[in-house]
Amino acid sequence: MGGQAKAYPTGKLYLLHREQLIPRPIxxxxxxxxxxxxxxxxxxxWLHFQIVTPQPIHLQVxxxxxxxxxxxxxxxxxxxxxxxxxxxDFFVDVQSRGPYRLWEHTHSFRSEQAGTxxxxxxxxxxxxxxxxxxxxxxxxxxxxxxxxDYRADTIGRLLGGSPGSAKKAx
Numbered sequence: 001m002g003g004q005a006k007a008y009p010t011g012k013l014y015l016l017h018r019e020q021l022i023p024r025p026i027x028x029x030x031x032x033x034x035x036x037x038x039x040x041x042x043x044x045x046w047l048h049f050q051i052v053t054p055q056p057i058h059l060q061v062x063x064x065x066x067x068x069x070x071x072x073x074x075x076x077x078x079x080x081x082x083x084x085x086x087x088x089d090f091f092v093d094v095q096s097r098g099p100y101r102l103w104e105h106t107h108s109f110r111s112e113q114a115g116t117x118x119x120x121x122x123x124x125x126x127x128x129x130x131x132x133x134x135x136x137x138x139x140x141x142x143x144x145x146x147x148x149d150y151r152a153d154t155i156g157r158l159l160g161g162s163p164g165s166a167k168k169a170x
Contacts, residue, residue, distance in 0.1 A: 012125065012126075012132075012133055012136075013102070013123060013124075013125055014123070014124050014125065014126075014136065014141070015121070015122070015123055015124075016120070016121070016122040016124070016144060016148065017119070017120070017121050017122075018119070018120040018148050018152065019117060019118065019119050019120075020117075020118045020152050020155060020156070021112070021114060021115055021116070021117055021118075022115050022116045022117075022118055022155065022156075022159045022160065023114060023115035023159075023160045024115050024116060024159055024160065025111070025115070025116065026088045026089075026109050026110070026111045026116045027088050028116075029088075029109055029115075029116040029118060029159065030087055030088035030109055032158075032159060033091075033107060033109075034059050034087070034091075036051060036055070036057045036059070036065060037051075037055070038158075039051065041154060041158070042150070042151045042154040042155060042158075043069075043147070043150070043151070044146065044147055044150040047069045047070060047071065047147070048068075048069055048070040048075075049067060049068075049069045050067065050068045050069070051065060051066075051067055052066040052067060052068050052077065053065045053066045059082055059085065059091065060082060060085050061082055061083065061084065061085045062081065062082065063081065063082045064079055064080070064081045064082075064096065065079070065080055065081075065093075066078070066079045067079070067080075071099070071143070072139070076098070076099060077097070077098070078095065078097065078098035078099065079095070079096045079097040079098060080093040080094060080095050080096060080098075080103070080105075081093065081094055081096045083104075084106075088109055089108065089109060089110075090106060090107060090108040090109065091106075091107050092104065092105065092106045092107070093105050093107075099127075100124050100125060100126060100127070101125040101126060101127045101132075102123065102124055102125040103122070103123075103124045104122065104123045104124070105120065105121070105122045106119075106120070106121040106122075107119075107120060108120075108121070118155075120148065122144075126140065
């Protein structure tokens with residue numbers, strides 16, 4: 001239980017949780033997610049998402065990936081780093097530069113009789129205090145739901161199985 005406690009920036013912490021059952025073995029599902037090209041395919045076209053980091057990209061602890069995208073006519077770059085890497089069970093990417101004050105996305109995979117249960121857990125905070133909370137209520141949360149709905153539908157189409165379920169937000 002030793003070690004340092006994580007220090008998170010001040011502000012409201014939001015949580016996004018999604019689960020999806022994929023009727024394929026865990027090794028195959030994990031292999032799909034470690035290929036960053038699938039990230040472009042599973043991101044909605046309205047974000048104009050592109051990976052800027054030269055490929056191929058070998059994911060492991062410390063790997064950084066830079067993206068370019070547009071949200072509501074605002075173009076920006078976003079960089080994430082792989083902070084934890086435990087194939088085929090999970091990996092965690094954390095924003096090192098981008099629009100959020102905090103973005104920590106845990107991708108978990110669990111073998112089940114019917115295939116693999118994929119779980120996305122995202123902890124995030126917005127900048128700008130009260131303005132960030134208002135933006136979250138009016139737009140950001142809705143757009144994140146749309147992004148993860150699109151992702152679940154795409155993954156269901158490419159790998160089979162049900163679209164995302166167990167939506168949970170705080």
